[in-house]
Amino acid sequence: MKVLRIDLNANSLRTEEIPAQGPITLGIKIHNEAKSWSLDPLDPNVPFIIGMGPFVGGKMPGFHRLIAVFKSPMTRTLHVAALGGAAYKFMGSGIDTIVITGKSKKPIVIFASSDGIELRNIEPVFEYGNYHGAYAFTKYLLDTYRDFFVKYNARAVVVGPAALGTYNGALVSIDVNPLKGEFRPGAEDFAARGGPGTALVMGHNVVGIVAGGTYKARYTKVNDMDFINKIMIESFKKPFRQVMDEKTIKYRFDPSIGTGGTFGVNYPHYRELLPLFGYKSIYLPREVRIQHVEAILRLFWKPFNDEVFVKSKSWYNCGDFGCSVVCKKVWRGKKVDYEPFHAMGPFIGNYIFEEAVPLVDLIDQYGLDAIEMGHVVAWVFDAIEHGLLRPDETGLSDKPAFDPVRFNPDVDSRKNARLAGEVIKGFVEKSSEILKLIAENGVRVAARKLDEIFHDRVLKIGKSFRDLVVYVAYGNEGYMTPNFYWAPGMVAPMYMLGRYWTNYTPTFMGPEDFAKSSLNRAIAEALIDDSGLCRFHRGWAEPVLDRLYIEITGMQPNKDIYKELAEYSIRANTEPKPWEGERARDVVSTMAREVGSKEWSFEDYEDYINWWRRFKETIDSGLGLTPLITA
Structure with a gap:
């Protein structure tokens, strides 16, 4: 290298x-x-x-x-x-x-x-x-x-x-x-x-x-199609292009559901399991969540799908000129993916697609992480909804509509979108003391300080600022907000989150089984990233990646990347720590109830800590680590 x-x-x-x-x-x-x-x-x-x-x-x-x-x-x-x-x-x-x-x-x-x-x-x-x-x-x-x-x-x-x-x-x-x-x-x-x-x-x-x-190219074999096809035929019984097309169909266009790309597929696929309103939807009955997703499909998903897959067919790739997956779906000049649009859409109480477009564009112009800003906006909205903050204290011109039970998507979406723009601008420009506090310290430290500043309100309302936002804690000050999946693996004690280095399936298992599946995924994803591979191609590449390393570079692939990152975190005193807020814990417990778990009822705090501890112990044991932090 x-x-x-x-x-x-x-x-x-x-x-x-x-x-x-x-x-x-x-x-x-x-x-x-x-x-x-x-x-x-x-x-x-x-x-x-x-x-x-x-x-x-x-x-x-x-x-x-x-x-x-x-x-x-x-x-x-x-x-x-x-x-x-x-x-x-x-x-x-x-x-x-x-x-x-x-x-x-x-x-x-x-x-x-x-x-x-x-x-x-x-x-x-x-x-x-x-x-x-x-x-x-x-x-x-x-x-x-x-x-x-x-x-x-x-x-x-x-x-x-x-x-x-x-x-x-x-x-x-x-x-x-x-x-x-x-x-x-x-x-x-x-x-x-x-x-x-x-x-x-x-x-x-x-x-x-x-x-x-x-x-x-550094290695000539990466251009040898006879060599590449030989590997694919031996592994999949099919030539490379056929395998690649089959394994990436979700990201290009899936004729079975008439859509493609992460945005197009995720909404009809995850439906009532989508996290809405800063994860408040995890507390709603299934029939209420179904009503929400029907509105989302009508107002948010269908306008995109009609434009991109029926009218314009504006599909491109990221600049990888040999890539036929064309996962970049463009709506009237704006690239559309699930996570940034969900961040500025249903996650913040905006179900109108056209209202999300300028918000995503504003985030992209500022050079912000859209996922994190979705959490920040939803957190500010929810703190106002609960009475922990007033709109004027955050520089907002109105109170957002952030109760999913009373939410009117055709009306309230536009107000929430307008107010989200005010939060984003205020965050970057630090136009209020509260947004300045968040922008300079991040969610976890800011929540701790806001609990101190508004101590009387916290006691009166019975909710901490930490209870209204979902994040995983690392060490004394570090944290990561999850990607937008209602999945215990997204908030579990993994050494690196915010990516897909975990089992992010919306399901529930006992901590040992869940930890083993998450660790296997993390080890595989670390190798994928180290190779510079787009994970949309993981379906065909992952089974042959070891062989590609050996036969093209002459190197045995390093399978200890995740362990080495974990060891660094232990030295940095930034191991995963137990959940600090109610909603982060309940991402796990509500999914357990959703799938009808009989073993795990999470009736008291000790149940949460027990699940967390056993999960982390399984991860550490699987990596052969001696951790510093336990629950």
Whole structure:
């Protein structure tokens, strides 16, 4: 692996070959060498790693994700975030992974090409032409450095305004047609979970990376279709393209249900198991949840499906040019995926699709993690609904409609969408003391401080701020909010969450069985990310990934990635800790009731702790760890 090391304190650049199977394996090694577990996540001595796996540039689509490995300002431990498609152009620079330490006195953009590396002092531009935020900065770089983009067929990864002042900054990458000076439709993606943009800017003052060039695939076998087909036929009895099409049908178009992509499939698939209103729906009777999902399908899902799959058929990929999955479904110019739209839709009490579009666009412009902002907005709304906060204290112009029993979707959705926009803007601009507190500290620490500030209200109402938001606690201050699935595995004591490194099926099992299934998934997902693979391709790639490593790279795949990340968390004193709020616990207990568990009734707090403890003990035992924290 060719690694570019950038030391911004010494203003030095050097490249070296380091044996590593992928950016996560390398990132853990470098963080351990730096002993970053003892440092604040935004300390300039904490390395920031971004790179690609070994299978780029070949005829197997999906292996073109950029992977960031960083110490998260949210979890306070190592985190991994992935960004689709960008490695297809980044590989042209000849650099597999960039490692950044130190902090520049002025904002810089790294330009990496097959002809060399250059660091340029560039102030981020967030208003440019008709563009805003990260889109404006990308367009500014494209126009200002057009010769670089054209010569090297380059792509940029940038930050938005959120990374400069909040814990929740993302990395944003929009693929471009450099000759035309235009964005490619749908080819935009975000490495967002855990705050990688914040880590890059606040830790190192790097605001962007632009890369491209003439280098091709590192390994010739990735272009050998006879070799690839041989592996597939021996594993699946079918040639590669046929296997890939069959295994990715959900993300392209499934004729059996007349839709495709994560947004199109998830709503008719999960139906009454969808988490709504900041997870308050888990307390509703099934028949009431069915009424809600019928409104969602009518107002939220059908307009998207009619436009994308009946009228326009606007399907694209992320910039991985060989990929026929075309998972990016574009509604009138806006890329639509389940998680960001659910965050700004049903999860915050907005069932009108058209109202969610500008909210998702605002989040993308700011360079925020949409999942986290869905939790923040729902939390603020629910605190107002319960009387813990007043609208004026958060800078809101009205009280949201956040009682799912009295909710009128045709009327209340529009008000909630308008107020969500006020929360998002107020969060980034820190326009009220409460939103400033959240933006600078994150949900967990902010909840603790709000409980102190509004102590009398908490006692009077009988609800803590922590009871109204779902998160998993790490160490003393770290946390992660879950992806939008009503699934115990999303809040279980796993060492890395916020991704799909767990069993996220909406079901319930005893803690030992659930932990074993979650650990198996986590180990597999870690290897998928380390290879730079888009998980939409996991169906065909996962069964043959070991063989691809051995026969293409000559390396035995590292199956200890998850264990190494867990060991880092133990050193950093950021192990999973028991649930701190009522609703986080009840994601588990309500699912147990939903499936009719007879063994687990969760009648008292000790039941919750017992399930949590046994789950964690099974994970630690499976990894061969000696943990520091028990329930």
